[in-house]
Amino acid sequence: MRRYLLELKLFWANRFNRWLLIAYFVAALAAIVMGNNAYKHELSLVAMAEDDYQQSLLDYRDKHDAGELKPGYMGYYLFHPVAQTPSVWTTLFRGERDESPSHLRVRLLGLQTQLNASDPVNADTLLSGQFDLAFVWLFLMPLLIAAMGVNVLADEKSSGRWSMLLSQVAQGRTIINRKLAMPALILAAVNIMILALAVVLTDLHLSWALVGVTVLVLLYQLCWWLICRWIVMLDRSASFNYLAFLSIWLFFSFVIPGLSYLYQVKQQKPGADAAIVFEQRQYMNDSWDRDKYADFADFLERFPTWSDTAPLGDEFDWRWYYAMQHMSDVVVADHVQQRVASKKASYEQGVLFSWFSPVMSLQYGLNRLADADTTAYLNFIEQVSDYHRQLEDFLWSFLFFNKPFEKIDFEHMPDFSYESDPKPWMDATLLKLLLIMGVFVALNLNSVRRAAWW
Incomplete structure (x- = not known):
């Protein structure tokens, strides 16, 4: 125990180590504060959209009292806010939330155009991404x-102390283990302190999910310490050690994710979203020049729920207009299904690549926990589609069956409420990290056997 206390004093006496830990802690604290601000800002946007929506409903109530309300016009002009409500974990892990639109306003027109014609965020922010705690852990911590540790042996040898230290123990690896264990324990304590501060400064609460995150972060840290120890045991120069570690870090952090991204892009069809929007708009534009009676009859045949309605007249009819808007979604339905299947397949391919990188393994797990991955976005889009159908059923019941819209019917207007996808996130991430750690445990054991003096 006395020797470990001595190692602690030697480690803390090094000004470079102290400043590194302070800078790491400050960066993590800044990430928490910035992430909390982004989370609160998103919640405020959701609240503002809801307030604006309620004000619009009040205006339509006033028009109803004045006898000026027409359900057809309300369906066209009333925008209904839908939002992928952020999980509290997005405070720490932004994931892919900024790559796809998570706040939309929909109305009773073709849905696919509304979904695919929206920009997610300012394109400039996508170049650098969001600075969050996940970035600090995934990229800065290694x-x-x-x-702090990759040159513990090289520094002792260059200073001339190694021979003296080696004469005091039976095995040289005892010294190396002691010198690596102390900064590892200190860093683990700092990471636990960071999570504790996150609970204090944000809306996070003590939960089993927090325990799971703590376990994964500590395992991720241990994985990189095993990599560091293996490089140390190669017994090379300081420059070689740094180059070896940086090469492994680049391979896990950029090469494998880059290959995964290129492979996923290769599977995608460029311009698929734009093609869906173009085809849908083209269908709707052409419908003005087609026989509206024939088109409307085809719609009623496809959807017999609305067939018990009066025939169309010669004047413009909202029933025909909304029917054709709905049919414009129907004609692109196959393309939409292919796009969804492609996105799911692309995501699964990324999951397969994550088995070969601790960075990707932890990143996919944290994104799933925060409900901020491709799965979450597709779930959000599916819920928006369901909500759009509810709006159609609600307003069409007045238009198609000539039912009067009463003031009390405003209370029955469908509301959108996002429900997160409860898919598991812990088990697969834990298994991936343990398997990768097993590889470097084996490499460490092999290094011990190869060097007799260890």
């Missing part, structure tokens, strides 16, 4: 581990 570099901190390298700076």
Whole structure:
């Protein structure tokens, strides 16, 4: 125990180590604060959209009292807000939320155009991404581990102390293990403190999910310490050690994710979303020049729920207009299904690549926990589609059956409420990290056997 306390004093006496830990802690704290601000801002946007929506409903109530309300016009002009309500975990892990639109306003027109013609965020922010705690853990923590531990042996040899230290123990690896264990324990304590601060500063609460995150982060940290220890046991120069660690870090952080991204892009069809929008709009535009009676009859045959309605007259009829808007979604339905299937397949391919990188493994797990991945976006789009159908059923019941819209019917207007996808996130991530750690445990054991003096 006395020797470990001595190692602690030696480690903390190094000004470089102290400043590295302070900088790491400050970066993590800044990420938490910035992530909390982004989370609160998103919630405020959702609240503002809902307030604006309620004000619009009040205006339509006033028109109803004045006898000026027409359900057909309300369906066209009333925008209904839908939002992928952020999980509290997005405070720490933004994931893919900024890559797809999570706040929309829909009305009773062709849905696919409304979904695919929306920009997610300012394109400039996508270049650099969001600075969150996941970035600090995934990319900065391994570099901190390298700076604190990858040259413990090289530094002792260059200073001339190694021969003296080696004469005091039976095995040299005892010294290495002690020198690596101390910064590892300190870093683990710092990471636990960071999570504790996140609970204090944000809306996070003590839960089993928090325990799971703590376990995964500590395992991820241990994985990089095993990599560091393996490089140390190769017994090379300081420059070689740094180059070896950086090469492994680049391979896990950029090469494998880059290959995954290129492979996924290759499977995608460029311009698929734009093609859906174009085809849908083209159908709706052409419908003005076609026989509206024949088109409306075809719609009623496809959807017999609305067939018990009066024939169309010669004047413009909202029933025909909304029927054709709905049919414009029907004609692109196959393309939409192919796009969804393609996105799911692309995501699954990324999951397969994550088995070969601790960075991707933890990233996919944290994104799933925060409900901020491709699965969450597709779930959101599916719920928006269901909500759009509810709006159609609600307003069409007045238009198609000539039913009067009463003031009390405003209370029956469908509301959108996002429900997150409860898919598991812990088990697969834990297994991936343990398997990757097993590889480096084996490499460490092999290094011990190869060097007799260890």
